[in-house]
Amino acid sequence: MHDPKKLEEGFGDLANEQQLVKEQDHTRNFDGDEKEDSRIGTNQPMEQNQDEQSRQQQTTAVTSKPKNKRIATLDAFRGLTVVLMILVDDAGLAYPRIDHSPWNGCTLADFVMPFFLFIVGVAIALALKRIPKVDAAVRKIILRTLKLFFWGLVLQGGYSHAPSNLSYGVDMKFIRWCGILQRIALVYMIVALIETFTTKLRPTTISPGFFSIFPAYKWQWLGGFISFLIYMVTIFTLYVPDWSFVEHHSDGSKRYTVKCGMRGHFGPACNAVGYVDRQVWGVNHLYSQPVWSRLKACTYSSPATGPLREDAPTWCRAPFEPEGLLSSISAILSGTIGIHYGHILIHFKGHTERLKHWVSMGLGLIILAIILHLTDAIPINKQLYSFSYVCFTAGAAGIVFSGFYILIDIWGLRKPFLFLEWIGMNAMLVFVMAAQGIFAAFINGWYYEDPDNNLVNWILQHxxxxxxxxxxxxTLLYVIFAEIVFWAVVSGILHKLRIYWKL
Structure with a gap:
C-alpha cells in the first residue's frame, strides 16, 4: 500500500509525498495493477495441488509493498520557513533588525518568501516525476492554484483583521489582490504546468557530466529565463511618469503627487515594479503600509517604525505592493531553482553527488548576487524582487537545504529537528492559525469588559x-514559547493522529 505520509507538491499539501502521483496511480491501477492484485488475493482457478501457504505469501507480497523512503529534510526546511515567518512577523517590532529591510539589503525576514518558493519547486519535482494522465494533473494544479489564491485573498486581502481587530470585512474599493499565498499560487502554477507538459520529454537517466542535468530539463530553465527576461526588460526600459495617490484619514483625505519621469530606476518612488501594479491593480488595491516608510528619509525612528518626518518625501505615505505582478514574475525563477534541486534529488542517488551539485550552485548564486549588489548593478531588494535578490536568497536556500540534508538524512540527527518536521507537515494550518493570527483572534474574542483584556495580552504582559x-x-520569549513551541506541540499531536490540512 502507498505510504499515507508521502510528500506532495506545493505549500498547501504538506502531509503526503507525491499525493498527486498517488491519486493518479490509483486510477491507473484500476485499469491494470490493481485488478491483477485482486486476482492473486482471491479464489481464481489454480492448480489443485498448489501449496496454500505459498498462495498466502504471494498475497502478502502484493498487498504489502515496501514504503517509499521519506525525505525528512523537505518537511524540516518547510517547517523552518514557517517558524521564521512567525518569528519575524511577531518579534520584528521589538527587533527591527530582523524585520524586512526598508529597501536595499537583506534581513532575516527577507528569506521567508524565497524559501517558500524554493521548497515548492523541490516538492513539485518529487510529486510530478511520474504523470500517467496529464489532463488530470493539469486540473489538480489549476484547482490547487485557485484554492491558494482564495485563501490568500481572505487572509491578506483585507477581509480578515486578525489578530488585534475583532471585526471583519473589506471594502471592495480597497481590497488587496496580491499577497503571500497569491504569489505562491502563481509560481506554483507556472512551474508545475511546465513540469507537467514536458513529462514526455523528461529523461529517465542523465548522461555523465556535471552540467548534463541542465539540458535534460531545458524547458524548465527556458520558463525561468523567460520570466527573468520579462522582468529585466520591463524594469530597465519601462518609462515611469509622475503619479498621484490619496491618503485617507478619519477627518478627510488628501492627494499627493510623486514626481518621476524616468526609466530604469531602483528607488522606492519611480521603479517599474510599482508602476506596473498601479496600472494593473490600481493604487487603491496596493499594500497600504510598505516597509519603505522605515527608511531614514521617512522617519527618525529608522530602521524601526515611527512617525513620519515633517520633511519626508511624499512617496513615504504612498502604498506599494511587495507581492505585485512584475515582482511575482521574477519570483518564478526562485521556483525554477527549487525544482532544479528536486531534479538533482531524483537523478543522483549518491549523497556526495547531490551535495556537490547543490552546494556549488548555492555558492555560485550567492557570489553572483554579492557582485551585482556591491557594484550597484542590481541591488539586493526584496520589495522589487530583483535578480540579485533571487540569486542571493535561492543560493542561501540551497545551502540551508544541503545542511539539513547532511544533518537529518545522512547523519540521522532527526530528533532535534522533529518539531520542524511536524510544523512542516502541517504548514498551512500553522501559517493560517499562527502567522496570520487567526487562532490569536479567536482567543482575543473572549475578553473581559474591554477587548484589550484578553488571555493573549495577559500572558504576554504578566x-x-x-x-x-x-x-x-x-516579546521574543513569548513568540518562541507561546507561539512556536505551542504550535510545534500541536503539530506533533496532529501528526500522531495523522491529521493534516491539505488544499
Missing amino acids: VFIDVWKSERVG
Whole structure:
C-alpha cells in the first residue's frame, strides 16, 4: 500500500509525498495493477495441488509493498520557513533588525518568501516525476492554484483583521489582490504546468557530466529565463511618469503627487515594479503600509517604525505592493531553482553527488548576487524582487537545504529537528492559525469588559514581559514559547493522529 505520509507538491499539501502521483496511480491501477492484485488475493482457478501457504505469501507480497523512503529534510526546511515567518512577523517590532529591510539589503525576514518558493519547486519535482494522465494533473494544479489564491485573498486581502481587530470585512474599493499565498499560487502554477507538459520529454537517466542535468530539463530553465527576461526588460526600459495617490484619514483625505519621469530606476518612488501594479491593480488595491516608510528619509525612528518626518518625501505615505505582478514574475525563477534541486534529488542517488551539485550552485548564486549588489548593478531588494535578490536568497536556500540534508538524512540527527518536521507537515494550518493570527483572534474574542483584556495580552504582559522586565526580551520569549513551541506541540499531536490540512 502507498505510504499515507508521502510528500506532495506545493505549500498547501504538506502531509503526503507525491499525493498527486498517488491519486493518479490509483486510477491507473484500476485499469491494470490493481485488478491483477485482486486476482492473486482471491479464489481464481489454480492448480489443485498448489501449496496454500505459498498462495498466502504471494498475497502478502502484493498487498504489502515496501514504503517509499521519506525525505525528512523537505518537511524540516518547510517547517523552518514557517517558524521564521512567525518569528519575524511577531518579534520584528521589538527587533527591527530582523524585520524586512526598508529597501536595499537583506534581513532575516527577507528569506521567508524565497524559501517558500524554493521548497515548492523541490516538492513539485518529487510529486510530478511520474504523470500517467496529464489532463488530470493539469486540473489538480489549476484547482490547487485557485484554492491558494482564495485563501490568500481572505487572509491578506483585507477581509480578515486578525489578530488585534475583532471585526471583519473589506471594502471592495480597497481590497488587496496580491499577497503571500497569491504569489505562491502563481509560481506554483507556472512551474508545475511546465513540469507537467514536458513529462514526455523528461529523461529517465542523465548522461555523465556535471552540467548534463541542465539540458535534460531545458524547458524548465527556458520558463525561468523567460520570466527573468520579462522582468529585466520591463524594469530597465519601462518609462515611469509622475503619479498621484490619496491618503485617507478619519477627518478627510488628501492627494499627493510623486514626481518621476524616468526609466530604469531602483528607488522606492519611480521603479517599474510599482508602476506596473498601479496600472494593473490600481493604487487603491496596493499594500497600504510598505516597509519603505522605515527608511531614514521617512522617519527618525529608522530602521524601526515611527512617525513620519515633517520633511519626508511624499512617496513615504504612498502604498506599494511587495507581492505585485512584475515582482511575482521574477519570483518564478526562485521556483525554477527549487525544482532544479528536486531534479538533482531524483537523478543522483549518491549523497556526495547531490551535495556537490547543490552546494556549488548555492555558492555560485550567492557570489553572483554579492557582485551585482556591491557594484550597484542590481541591488539586493526584496520589495522589487530583483535578480540579485533571487540569486542571493535561492543560493542561501540551497545551502540551508544541503545542511539539513547532511544533518537529518545522512547523519540521522532527526530528533532535534522533529518539531520542524511536524510544523512542516502541517504548514498551512500553522501559517493560517499562527502567522496570520487567526487562532490569536479567536482567543482575543473572549475578553473581559474591554477587548484589550484578553488571555493573549495577559500572558504576554504578566508571564513574559513583567517577569523579564523587558518588553523586547519578553516579546521574543513569548513568540518562541507561546507561539512556536505551542504550535510545534500541536503539530506533533496532529501528526500522531495523522491529521493534516491539505488544499
